[in-house]
Amino acid sequence: xxxxxxSPPGVRRAVVGLAALVLVVAPLLLGWHWAxxxxxxxxxxxxxxxxxxxxxVNRFGQPCSADAHAISMSWxxxxxxxxxxxxxxxxxGGYPTEMVANKGGxxxxxxxxxxxxxxxxxxxxxxxxxxxxxxxxxxxxTTSWSTHAFGIAVDISASYEPQGQxxxxxxxxxxxIFKNHRWRWGLDFCDPMHFQYAYGY
Amino acid sequence: MKRxxxxxxxxxxxxxxxxxxxxxxxxxAEPRFPHGAPIGPVMRPDTGAGEMLLLVxxxxxxxxxxAEAANAQMPFADLAGYYVVPVDQFLGFRELVGDVGxxxxxxxxxxxxxxxxxxxxxxxxxxxxxxLPERVQSLGGVYAGLGQEPNAAGTGPLTHPIxxxxx
Numbered sequence: 001x002x003x004x005x006x007s008p009p010g011v012r013r014a015v016v017g018l019a020a021l022v023l024v025v026a027p028l029l030l031g032w033h034w035a036x037x038x039x040x041x042x043x044x045x046x047x048x049x050x051x052x053x054x055x056x057v058n059r060f061g062q063p064c065s066a067d068a069h070a071i072s073m074s075w076x077x078x079x080x081x082x083x084x085x086x087x088x089x090x091x092x093g094g095y096p097t098e099m100v101a102n103k104g105g106x107x108x109x110x111x112x113x114x115x116x117x118x119x120x121x122x123x124x125x126x127x128x129x130x131x132x133x134x135x136x137x138x139x140x141x142t143t144s145w146s147t148h149a150f151g152i153a154v155d156i157s158a159s160y161e162p163q164g165q166x167x168x169x170x171x172x173x174x175x176x177i178f179k180n181h182r183w184r185w186g187l188d189f190c191d192p193m194h195f196q197y198a199y200g201y
Numbered sequence: 202m203k204r205x206x207x208x209x210x211x212x213x214x215x216x217x218x219x220x221x222x223x224x225x226x227x228x229x230a231e232p233r234f235p236h237g238a239p240i241g242p243v244m245r246p247d248t249g250a251g252e253m254l255l256l257v258x259x260x261x262x263x264x265x266x267x268a269e270a271a272n273a274q275m276p277f278a279d280l281a282g283y284y285v286v287p288v289d290q291f292l293g294f295r296e297l298v299g300d301v302g303x304x305x306x307x308x309x310x311x312x313x314x315x316x317x318x319x320x321x322x323x324x325x326x327x328x329x330x331x332x333l334p335e336r337v338q339s340l341g342g343v344y345a346g347l348g349q350e351p352n353a354a355g356t357g358p359l360t361h362p363i364x365x366x367x368x
Contacts, residue, residue: 053241066355130278135322136315136358137280137349144240146280149349149358155278163279191279201241 039099039116042108047091049182051200060089060150064136068151070094071103073111077129079159086133089151092197109181109197110154117177126173130158130193152197161193168192247348249309250341252366255316256291256333259283259306259323261298268304275306275328281346282323283308290342297333308346309339311359311366315350338368 050056061067069087071094076083094105097112105111118124134151138144140163147153157170168175171192175185178195186194259275259282262268268285275282283306288294294305310316316332323330339345352359 056241062357064349064351064358066351132278132325135280136318136351137277138244139240140277140279140281142240142281143244143246143344144242145244148280158278163276186279194279 039112039120040097041113041116042095042097043113043181044095045107046109046182047107047197049184050198053201056147056150056152056198056201060091060152063145063149067091068136068149069134070151071105071111073100073115075115075127075131075156076124077127077131077157078125079128082129084131086131086154087151088133088154089197092152114177114181114183117181118174121174121177123174123177126157126170128157128160128170130160131156132158147196147198147201150198154195155193156195158193163191163193165192166190244348246344247360248341248344249311249339249347249362249366251368252311252339252362253336253368254291254309254311254339254345254347254366255313255336256294256307256309256345257316257320257323258298258331258333259308259329261288261302261305263302263304265304267302268306272306275323275326277322277326281349282328284343284345286343286345290340290345292338292340293335294333294337297335297337308349310347310350311363312350312353315359318350336366 047059050059067090070090071092072085072087073093074083074085088110090105091107092105092109093107093111094100094103095108095112096102097108099116100108100112118127132155133148133153135146135148137146137149139146148155160170161168166187168187171185171187175187175195179185183195183197184199186192186196260268260271262271265285265287272283272285286305286307287303288298288305289303291307298305308319310319320330320332339347348358348360350359351357353363
């Protein structure tokens with residue numbers, strides 16, 4: 001039914017009221033559901049997403065520094081049953097929450113908020129084998145530092161989303177969660193496994 | 202008549218606003234990079250000439266073409282992996298490995314931790330990775346991956362010789 005100007009005012013008011021109720025109540029119900037599962041989206045102390053090499057260094061320090069791999073987390077792959085453990089920068093996680101132990105990190109970004117969203121929206125079925133974070137290494141074929149060397153990049157589902165592929169088969173199901181938490185998806189440059197907390201690099 | 206006028210004005214305003222938004226997005230949108238993401242400073246290839254280095258070896262091959270072909274089958278996602286080098290650019294390599302070919306896939310390190318981390322990383326991809334039991338001396342030559350390991354202070358990459366790498 002289309003609510004045009006011909007609809008009775010009572011019906012219109014009821015529909016608008018119902019919509020408002022859903023808009024208010026649905027997030028509360030979702031929050032309650034997630035809290036029951038032991039997780040809350042915190043959005044605590046996110047650093048600004050840097051643009052370009054200089055801002056990356058100013059915000060996260062030198063590549064291969066101790067801070068770049070200060071926090072670690074485990075991430076199970078849905079297809080092969082392997083749980084990958086990788087590390088990342090202390091400014092992107094490791095802050096204590098209901099779900100994350102105190103690891104000396106400074107924010108809730110990756111291990112609580114992004115990971116929690118993926119788990120609690122039942123999207124973990126799409127995170128597949130080949131999951132990596134920090135590594136002190138250059139970009140392939142260059143002598144320029146990869147964002148992985150700063151601990152601000154994660155590769156997910158590498159087996160399914162090879163570099164050079166300009167479309168996505170599985171990561172597309174949760175990429176919006178990364179993007180909503182200030183990450184850039186590598187699909188922009190045909191690297192769909194790759195998520196990085198930086199632009200212009 | 203009034204309704205038609207209001208509709209026309211509304212449509213006109215809508216078009217103007219939409220064009221304004223499009224212009225704003227067009228001006229602020231990040232440029233596309235047809236050849237991949239822009240990269241940072243290019244680091245000087247560090248050959249560690251004269252230093253005693255640890256090598257992680259992915260394989261040895263009779264020719265450079267064979268080594269290149271094998272390397273192409275071992276991608277490390279978007280990261281640098283093994284480097285194709287002539288084995289004779291490392292004094293002591295043949296003694297440790299035997300006369301198995303003139304080219305090898307290697308990555309060179311100054312610290313044991315760096316070598317072990319890379320070996321584990323390569324093995325996590327399912328690739329062969331053997332750390333030579335003794336250090337070999339670099340004669341310079343082709344870049345073999347040196348410089349991609351943390352320094353002991355935890356402040357950044359290790360870009361200079363250490364006591365263990367000095368001959």
